[in-house]
Amino acid sequence: MRQRKQNQEAEVQKSAWKEFLNEGMGDKLFDVLIYVLVLAAMAVTLYPFIYVVSISLSSGTAVNQGRVVLFPVELSLETYKMVMAYKELWISYGNTIFYTITGTFVNIIFTCLAAYPLSRKRFSLRRGLNFMLAFTMYFSGGLIPTYMVVTGLGLYNSRLAMILPVLISAYNVMICRSAFEGISEELFENASLEGANDFVILTQIAIPLIKPTLAVLTLYYAVARYNDFFSALLYLGKTGLQPLQLFLRRILLMASTEVMQASQSATVASAAAQSTIQIRYVCIVLAMIPIIMICPLIQKHLVKGTMLGAVKG
Structure with a gap:
């Protein structure tokens, strides 16, 4: 009788442990799925921004030849100098x-x-x-x-x-x-x-x-x-x-x-003229600078803003 009771308790503990493992695996799989989705969203949103910045910092020759994919190629600030003038x-x-x-x-x-x-x-x-x-x-x-x-x-x-x-x-x-x-x-x-x-x-x-x-x-x-x-x-x-x-x-x-x-500099103009798309992307980057500088300072207020009216009482 005692042996049967011990076996029943062991079976209960084993089933509870299996249930715990199954729930834990389900939570882990869910967390992994969330991380994958977040990383995919980050890649989709960050790549265009990185690409625009990379184009603006690359040389006109590299841009025309299509060698800029993710990071700047042949780093150059000539277009920035021309646009800022x-x-x-x-x-x-x-x-x-x-x-x-x-x-x-x-x-x-x-x-x-x-x-x-x-x-x-x-x-x-x-x-x-x-x-x-x-x-x-x-x-x-x-x-x-x-x-x-x-x-x-x-x-x-x-x-x-x-x-x-x-x-x-x-x-x-x-x-x-x-x-x-x-x-x-x-x-x-x-x-x-x-x-x-x-x-x-x-x-x-x-x-x-x-x-x-x-x-x-x-x-x-x-x-x-x-x-x-x-x-x-x-x-x-x-x-x-x-x-x-x-x-x-x-x-x-x-x-x-x-x-x-x-542009007052003919040399700079002739160098940048190789790719007019750089002019556009440099202007975009310069326009984004104030927002990029302000966002880290107001991030906590952004979080509060999304919660306005969400909680009553």
């Missing part, structure tokens, strides 16, 4: 920096001014304005009416055309409104009893408490401003007002040879 590149760079910094600053101010009253339950027009805000996310007047309004206001060929038409984003206002709603109502009531008005409550209490959210919204607005191409294409006809994105469009699609013609 083109004045219009730096003019468009300055315009983009101005539009990004000024536009983002104004965006954040007006987003807070719009979101705060919409988050207060005692605001009588709260429900109607929230509906109108959401309505604009799905329906708009269309491109031609918007263009007619902007030009009718005299904003064509003006720097304000890059700022005023996109003063706020309805989606970002909703995010900011939710952040304000997450603040305890008792805090606002206590501040009111102490004699603080709404402006003081907004600037000294509400905004400091939602700094992580504002950091994410600043990132969203800044990236949108930096990449804004369509607004400039519609409203800016003067070359001296156009941002970097329109400069890249002209170089990539229309006239990469104008950079070579404008």
Whole structure:
């Protein structure tokens, strides 16, 4: 009897151990599959970037002969020197920096001014304005009416055309409104009893408490401003007002040879003329530098941004 009981216990332990091994192998196989998929995604996304950088750093002869596959061949910075000597590149760079910094600053101010009253339950027009805000996310007047309004206001060929038409984003206002709603109502009531008005409550209490959210919204607005191409294409006809994105469009699609013609160094121009594709890729790399420098600094805010609104309670 005792022997039978021991055999049964041994069988139970053996089956439990087999089950544990099977589950462990399943988890390991799943982890391996995840790693393979992540590595494949990294390869697909990183290869074009590495290829563009390698083309920009290689010699024109190597590029023309198709010898550049992954890493630079016959390292050369001549094309960079030629492109960086083109004045219009730096003019468009300055315009983009101005539009990004000024536009983002104004965006954040007006987003807070719009979101705060919409988050207060005692605001009588709260429900109607929230509906109108959401309505604009799905329906708009269309491109031609918007263009007619902007030009009718005299904003064509003006720097304000890059700022005023996109003063706020309805989606970002909703995010900011939710952040304000997450603040305890008792805090606002206590501040009111102490004699603080709404402006003081907004600037000294509400905004400091939602700094992580504002950091994410600043990132969203800044990236949108930096990449804004369509607004400039519609409203800016003067070359001296156009941002970097329109400069890249002209170089990539229309006239990469104008950079070579404008180069002051005939030697550099003749060397780089062997491959006009290098001109395009160098311009792309120069345009990516600010984003590449900023991304490591704002990575934690990107993670927070993806979690906004994901957890309630």
